[in-house]
Amino acid sequence: MNLYSKEIMKHFKKPQNVGKIKNPSGLGKVGNIKCGDIMHLYLKIAKDKKEREVIKDVKFETFGCTVAVANTSLLTTMVKGKTIENALKITKEDLVKKLGDVPAIKMHCSMLAVDALGEAIYDYYKKEGKEIAPDLQKRHEHAEKVEREIKRKFHGEEQG
Amino acid sequence: MKKIYFDYAATSPVDPRVIKAMLPYFSEKFGNPMSLHGFGQEAKLALEKSRKEIADFIGAEIKEIIFTGSATESNNSVLKGLAQANKEKGRHIIISQIEHPCVRESAKWLEKQGYQITRLPVDKYGLLNPRDLENAIKKDTILVSLIHASNEIGTIQPVKELGAACRQKGVLFHTDAVQSFGKIPIDVNKMNIDLLSASSHKIYGPKGVACLYIRKGIKIEPLLHGGGQESGLRSSTSNVPGIVGFAEAVRIAKKDMKKENLRLFRLSQKLIKGLLKIEGSHLNGHPQKKLPNINNFWFDFIEGESLVMQLDLEGIAASTGSACSSVTLEPSHVLMALGLKHQEAHGSLRISLGRWSKESEINYLIRVLPQIVENLRKISPFKTSFKFD
Incomplete structure (x- = not known):
């Protein structure tokens, strides 16, 4: 008997795209205010033949639970090869649908993966000096707010 | 694999010897201990024999043990029942920062009812300091409830000293002994314990049965009112097979x-x-x-x-x-x-x-x-x- 669905355990047993990318095009670092999980997501972005910006490579690292690992692993497999535009369309619900039964209390873990992706793309746009769409700006502001709360809640004085 | x-x-698996001891009390000796007839009296005998086994184990008198449905119930009974019975005397209760949720949450609930709760800190090993307890006891303190051995880290508190501090100040002392009961020796008299909670399923007995030791003379309001079982402190038809199993689990624990x-x-x-x-x-x-x-x-x-x-x-x-x-x-x-x-x-x-x-x-x-x-x-x-x- 397993606590989690087959799909979750599949990704958890063998997480895809774990690690770092040297000189990434974008890096998203997010934390989870609820439980204290931490996620780093790296993107390598390049233009394809049609001059569209495509995610060529993606890697992640997480200090988190089974569902956080499985979610991010799944997300990385979904965004690889996608245009940034399409990657940004992926929602928490899309991940949950693919993972099968995600316990209600673990829903916030799915958000972590999506947030990390948003932050990585935001980071890329910032570095490239590109205009940031209002939706992404909103996502970034939310992530920043969570980050401030986490620093206060989990490791106050540790921050320099 | x-x-x-x-x-x-x-939780622990039920010891086969415990199951064997319980079996006759499901279908054969199934009586209600409150009944006057032979079936009832047969069950009552088993109930009281079990009570004696557990009382002897911790140096208590037979009448000082009541059976409950869980350690959570025992702990709730102590905090809420004593608070209720002593509300004219005082409204201050002392617990620690490392209590099991059933004590923590009961205390939190009492806080909402106007009681004042002190939560004693522990050192880096999880140990309480009896001196901190002495300093925390006030004139209107009605109860001190401290866990004997931590369910998470296993640290054993100096219960004897903590109990002595309570006794010296004339305050009732309860200990949640769910993890220590049946694992290390407990003597309620030598250890200055007034009330103690213990559970069956942690010591290879069945789930759904636990006990509460209440020193003679201590008044406590029951949580459950009804037929007056367990000296009126816990109305409910006695879970005779469970209690027999609990006692057998205690007998084995004591022996080994x-x-x-x-x-x-x-x-x-x-x-x-x-x-x-x-x-x-x-x-x-x-x-x-x-x-x-x-x-x-x-x-x-x-x-x-x-x-x-x-x-x-x-x-x-x-x-x-x-x-x-x-x-x-x-x-x-x-x-x-x-x-x-x-x-x-x-x-x-x-x-x-x-x-x-x-x-x-x-x-x-x-x-x-x-x-x-x-x-x-x-x-x-x-x-x-x-x-x-």
Whole structure:
């Protein structure tokens, strides 16, 4: 008997795209205010033949639970090869649908993966000096707010 | 695949000898102890014999033991029942920061009813200081309720000294002995205990039965009103098979305690030595003043829920105080009370041993855990330090 669905355990047993990318095009670092999980997501972005910006490579690292690992692993497999535009369309619900039964209390873990992706793309746009769409700006502001709360809640004085 | 159970502090399998003792009381000797006829009296005899077994075990009188449905019920009864019975006398209650949720939540509920709660801190090993208790007792303190041995880290409190401090100040002293009962010797008189909670399912008895020791003369308001069973303190038809099983579990625990204690102590020593060889591993709780069967560790840079799930995949059942595994998404309050940081409590692992734990199982865990920890560290963004930049 397993606590989690087959799909979750599949990704958890063998997480895809774990690690770092040297000189990434974008890096998203997010934390989870609820439980204290931490996620780093790296993107390598390049233009394809049609001059569209495509995610060529993606890697992640997480200090988190089974569902956080499985979610991010799944997300990385979904965004690889996608245009940034399409990657940004992926929602928490899309991940949950693919993972099968995600316990209600673990829903916030799915958000972590999506947030990390948003932050990585935001980071890329910032570095490239590109205009940031209002939706992404909103996502970034939310992530920043969570980050401030986490620093206060989990490791106050540790921050320099 | 091998299946190894290292979660005896959560619950334990029922000993076959206990089942055997219980069986006649389901269909054959099924009477209600309140009945006047032979069926009832047969059940009553078993009920009272069980009560004596448990009373003798902790040096109590027969009438001082009442049976309940769970340790949660016992603890709720003490806090709420005593608060109710003594509300004219005072409204201050002392607990510790490392109580089981049933004591913590009962105290929190009483706080909402206008009672004042003091929560005593512990040192880095999880130990309470009797002097802190003396200083915390006030004129209107009606009850001190402190856990005997921690369910998470196994640290054993100096209950005798804590009880003496209460006695000196004339305050009632309750201890939640769910983890220590049946594992280490308890004498309510020598240890200055006025009330004590214990449970059957932690000592290889059935679930759904527990007891409460109430020293003679202490007034307590019952939670359940009805037919007046258990001296009017816990109305409900007696769970005779469960109680008989509980008593049999106590009989076995008493008989084997010394030998079993030493065996578990040796296994735990081996386990601790083996796991602390893993780089970045730490022991939680007191290294000596602890139960022989509960061992709690934390590992740098990894998260405990995924650690427990990885162990489960290897056939090993253990538990964690990680926020990810709790219904509140807060890390263990016990580990936080020791002074651990959130991320340190995140990586905690409890290995609790019991009657059927074998050396070969310890060896297996020592063999597979280093690789699991390493794999999880590979996924972790913190490989060398907790830096949250």
